[in-house]
Amino acid sequence: MHKISEPTLILNETICKDNIWKMVSRVSQWNGDFRPHFKTHQSAVVGEWFRSVGVERITVSSFAMANYFAANGWKDITVALTSTVLNADVINELSSKINLNIIVEDEESIKLLEKQLSYPVGLFIKVDGGYHRTGVDADDLPRIKKLKEPLKESKNLIFMGFLIHAGNTYYARSQEQLEEIVKPQLEKVLALKTFLKDDFPLLQISWGDTPSCSMYSGFYGIDEFRPGNFVYYDYTQVQIGSCELKDIAVCMAVPVLALHPERNEIVVHGGAVHLSKDRVELSDGSISFGKAVVMNGLTWDVNCEIGEVKSLSQEHGIIKADETVIRELKPGDVIGIIPVHSCLTANLMKELLCTDGNFIDMIK
Amino acid sequence: MHKISEPTLILNETICKDNIWKMVSRVSQWNGDFRPHFKTHQSAVVGEWFRSVGVERITVSSFAMANYFAANGWKDITVALTSTVLNADVINELSSKINLNIIVEDEESIKLLEKQLSYPVGLFIKVDGGYHRTGVDADDLPRIKKLKEPLKESKNLIFMGFLIHAGNTYYARSQEQLEEIVKPQLEKVLALKTFLKDDFPLLQISWGDTPSCSMYSGFYGIDEFRPGNFVYYDYTQVQIGSCELKDIAVCMAVPVLALHPERNEIVVHGGAVHLSKDRVELSDGSISFGKAVVMNGLTWDVNCEIGEVKSLSQEHGIIKADETVIRELKPGDVIGIIPVHSCLTANLMKELLCTDGNFIDMIK
Numbered sequence: 001m002h003k004i005s006e007p008t009l010i011l012n013e014t015i016c017k018d019n020i021w022k023m024v025s026r027v028s029q030w031n032g033d034f035r036p037h038f039k040t041h042q043s044a045v046v047g048e049w050f051r052s053v054g055v056e057r058i059t060v061s062s063f064a065m066a067n068y069f070a071a072n073g074w075k076d077i078t079v080a081l082t083s084t085v086l087n088a089d090v091i092n093e094l095s096s097k098i099n100l101n102i103i104v105e106d107e108e109s110i111k112l113l114e115k116q117l118s119y120p121v122g123l124f125i126k127v128d129g130g131y132h133r134t135g136v137d138a139d140d141l142p143r144i145k146k147l148k149e150p151l152k153e154s155k156n157l158i159f160m161g162f163l164i165h166a167g168n169t170y171y172a173r174s175q176e177q178l179e180e181i182v183k184p185q186l187e188k189v190l191a192l193k194t195f196l197k198d199d200f201p202l203l204q205i206s207w208g209d210t211p212s213c214s215m216y217s218g219f220y221g222i223d224e225f226r227p228g229n230f231v232y233y234d235y236t237q238v239q240i241g242s243c244e245l246k247d248i249a250v251c252m253a254v255p256v257l258a259l260h261p262e263r264n265e266i267v268v269h270g271g272a273v274h275l276s277k278d279r280v281e282l283s284d285g286s287i288s289f290g291k292a293v294v295m296n297g298l299t300w301d302v303n304c305e306i307g308e309v310k311s312l313s314q315e316h317g318i319i320k321a322d323e324t325v326i327r328e329l330k331p332g333d334v335i336g337i338i339p340v341h342s343c344l345t346a347n348l349m350k351e352l353l354c355t356d357g358n359f360i361d362m363i364k
Numbered sequence: 365m366h367k368i369s370e371p372t373l374i375l376n377e378t379i380c381k382d383n384i385w386k387m388v389s390r391v392s393q394w395n396g397d398f399r400p401h402f403k404t405h406q407s408a409v410v411g412e413w414f415r416s417v418g419v420e421r422i423t424v425s426s427f428a429m430a431n432y433f434a435a436n437g438w439k440d441i442t443v444a445l446t447s448t449v450l451n452a453d454v455i456n457e458l459s460s461k462i463n464l465n466i467i468v469e470d471e472e473s474i475k476l477l478e479k480q481l482s483y484p485v486g487l488f489i490k491v492d493g494g495y496h497r498t499g500v501d502a503d504d505l506p507r508i509k510k511l512k513e514p515l516k517e518s519k520n521l522i523f524m525g526f527l528i529h530a531g532n533t534y535y536a537r538s539q540e541q542l543e544e545i546v547k548p549q550l551e552k553v554l555a556l557k558t559f560l561k562d563d564f565p566l567l568q569i570s571w572g573d574t575p576s577c578s579m580y581s582g583f584y585g586i587d588e589f590r591p592g593n594f595v596y597y598d599y600t601q602v603q604i605g606s607c608e609l610k611d612i613a614v615c616m617a618v619p620v621l622a623l624h625p626e627r628n629e630i631v632v633h634g635g636a637v638h639l640s641k642d643r644v645e646l647s648d649g650s651i652s653f654g655k656a657v658v659m660n661g662l663t664w665d666v667n668c669e670i671g672e673v674k675s676l677s678q679e680h681g682i683i684k685a686d687e688t689v690i691r692e693l694k695p696g697d698v699i700g701i702i703p704v705h706s707c708l709t710a711n712l713m714k715e716l717l718c719t720d721g722n723f724i725d726m727i728k
Contacts, residue, residue, distance in 0.1 A: 003450075004450070005450040005451060005453070005454070006426070006427065006428070006450075039678060039679075061678060061679045062370070062633075062679060063370065064370070081621070081633060081679050081680075082621040082622055082631070082633075082695070084619060084620070084621060084695045084696035085695075085696045086367075086368070086369040086370075086619050086696050086698075087369060089369070090369070105621075105622050105695075106622065106623075106695050108694060108695060108696075109695050109696065112696070132627065133631070133677065133680060133682065134621065134622045134624070134631040134680065134682075135622075167677070255448060255450050256448070257445070257446040257448060257469075257498065258446055258469050258470065258498045258499075259470075260498070263496065267446070267497070267498040269426075269445060269446075272640065272642065272708055273708065273711050276636065276640070276641055277640055277641040277642045277643075277708065278636065278641045279641075313497065313531070314403060314425060314707055314708065314711075315403075315425045315426060315445050316445075316497060316498065318497065318498075330472060331446070331448045331449075331469075331470050331472060331473050332448035332449045332450050332472075332473065332476070334450075343678055344636055344637065344641065344678065347637050347678075347712075348711075348712070364728070
């Protein structure tokens, strides 16, 4: 069995495969395609677990990831990050080999890309249903009409439809709040579909985010779903209500460096370069950088909580815990931290250790 | 010239070498050795720039970094992260080849390591002067006496002295505040030296953090200095007063993806996986994830400010800017972001592009 001596991201394959299977089942109820986002795991091995349950189309958030997964046999990839003319070369390289979809949100980029592209590429217009990170307002019909106009004549930009990321579902803290966030955005994109169905009868709506795909049940008229985080879930998703602690497939094993029972603190080797500096607000208003739990070998026990990570520096984490819990630990013990944001944590670690002792590679 | 099409961390070699030279000069005034912390750059190439000005001893914050720099010819390395018995194997491997110093802060780890170590290793006791992250309280003399007791008889643990990281200097926002934080800690560690000078006449005090080494002038009696961040500096250091914007040696070149002048926002490809989610509070109380500035080719101009990064998701950054500034930009332009925390940013990027167009490798 692998001996932990430094921060190591542990993956429970059973939980992960269960998460994948549950989401496959959910999406199939809504008559939409499943195009999972691979930005969370960024791993060819985990990708194969999706393939084994029938997934053939995927989403990524950068061209670097698109290259990686294309090299690992994926033939149908949507890069769900706005493209500009800067990406023309990599789009040409990828679209010579695979079915590639890109997203755009401005006329100028459409015109410039059209001039430089050598192969057909699927194009989604990024729409904003209310999250207001980016995208064209989903109810700004004049702007949308103007955007799709040059696409009618386009040779290599094949208009596919609209892509939305309702990222404000991350603000929800109950089923009711989630539904209030999802419903108006769903209505907006469905109205868009109705509005353009005469010009583009095959127009698709692509929808994606883990909270809505985990919690909302009333989807209809959506053509594909792109959740990603659900593959591992994390402590933030627990706060939202997308999952329970037991559904989280990853945990950072960290060595205990020092104990300070007089101020209720445990110091671990496990910092911002391992977990990321992402934080979550708990229901009592306090901030956490992760939940510390007991580990036994390479498995962790969410029912044996140690405390909350209250701060992180580059290599150190500070956990607040009861003195009685601290008195049971000693420097050199290994405990677990459930990450706040598994996407950023996995991205930092670049490899996972499975509970069976095998390492899993990720994109480098 | 390299064409930027994705987030790229640019290094201005001239500024960086100037920062190194200035710190060499400062430390030499205080009659202490310079053992710079290499956790910020994590690069053998940048390490050579230190070597060229006479640096032979270095500090790192993990055994992975110690291995990397040992493989790159560094023969005297302090691992400034608390060691426990879990690290015995890597300590033995490294100490068979180089002069290695470790830090400890509990009796049990000293006893267990003493049993397992095969070669002499320098040992510093980590003391806490008031930062309260970790370490033994610098004025807890009974505990310190107890800790150093087994070291008198030790074969392979060579007691070197005390190591302090006055990390609360990062809370300072003026010269006066910095001095208030530094002075009592300096007094505590110097008292410790006096207290133990009969038993350990060669005892050293090792001191390190960029704010104090950049701003404090009254150091005396300290044997070595371990600042690290100064090699690049960053936006946080500007807030503290350790440097000015023009002294920051790194800047993230990011493509503009979309413009939303109606809400004063610029969307860039440059997110938490590039910059890290670290944040800094500005003097007006607002939070920033970086300062956006104009770029010309591979150089940036800190006098041409665009705005503040107000939020980051995995791949996206949102910059707040005046409408007039936004109207001058278009998707596909490249702008710069001065990172909030250059250590975490460099750690994420794993390579740097110099302003002369050459890439510089880092630890992988």
